[in-house]
Amino acid sequence: MTSDKKGDLGRREDEARLKIQKFLQGRRNPDTRQYVEKIIEYLENVRKKDTDRKKPEREVGWVRVKDLLGEFVGEGKLIKNGTTFYRLIADLSQDLIIDKQTQPMPHEKGRQATFYRTLSKYRREWIFSRDGLESAYAERMACIHDLIEQLIIAQKLLMENGCPNPHEIIIERFKHQRKKKPSCSAALEPNLIQEFRDEKGNIDYQGLINKIATRGQENKGSTL
Incomplete structure (x- = not known):
């Protein structure tokens, strides 16, 4: 890797680190911070698995919102209600920490599905309390x-x-x-x-x- 590419990578990492840390600093409720940690960790694990499988970059890391709901929201799960989840997901997307896309589903006539993925690669030490x-x-x-x-x-x-x-x-x-x-x-x-x-x-x-x-x-x- 050339020095220019290393410099670009370092700048992107700095930007990603500052974004997630600024976002967490604005969430003083420890439960909310934990929700962010777990959601980002989950999305990062999906990104890593897709990368290891050599998927094209445009397909890497996307998770359907209903799968995130099934993983995190409900009785006995990390987040008790969907309102909290959707508000947090919207804030993460608005602050450019996670990316969002919608696309029609071939086997679900007339419906579009929403997907999210981390916008950058995040290191654990940036995210976790x-x-x-x-x-x-x-x-x-x-x-x-x-x-x-x-x-x-x-x-x-x-x-x-x-x-x-x-x-x-x-x-x-x-x-x-x-x-x-x-x-x-x-x-x-x-x-x-x-x-x-x-x-x-x-x-x-x-x-x-x-x-x-x-x-x-x-x-x-x-x-x-």
């Missing part, structure tokens, strides 16, 4: 814990079926795969896992989880 980030962090930690438990079970099953040291094989395969397709794990502190590896090369996964969780707690007081 501290409570939102801590909640997302807790969810990710729970997922990590479940994956590690599954890995431990898989290693035990391999040992029961004649594989003497599945951990070494897994590590070798992982290293080989990472050479072909580097992952974000390559950016981890190199000594972190070593702290929890014994003389035989086995990893104390529970200790590793506790270490990561402790670091998260230590950082709770830091400024986002």
Whole structure:
């Protein structure tokens, strides 16, 4: 990417960040802020999935309004009534945070459907309040814990079926795969896992989880 393109991307990101932060600052009700966080997160997830599927840009990220209603509005859901939802969606559209389009539906004669998508790509740290980030962090930690438990079970099953040291094989395969397709794990502190590896090369996964969780707690007081 050339320096000019990087500069343009940086300016667009700055504009998007300022828009969403200004919008959130004008909503002092914590419930309203949460509604914004969840709606933007949902639309961003759709955008990411569509991008990963290599959809054309004009088709990326659009969600029908009735699907948003089904996801967020009603008894036992995030937003209790449709009036609040429609007012918030209209404000987000008016402030150019989300985009809107209507189009006729081929199988719904005489009707037009309304769709929304995020107007720009938003980063989580721009959108989420501290409570939102801590909640997302807790969810990710729970997922990590479940994956590690599954890995431990898989290693035990391999040992029961004649594989003497599945951990070494897994590590070798992982290293080989990472050479072909580097992952974000390559950016981890190199000594972190070593702290929890014994003389035989086995990893104390529970200790590793506790270490990561402790670091998260230590950082709770830091400024986002």
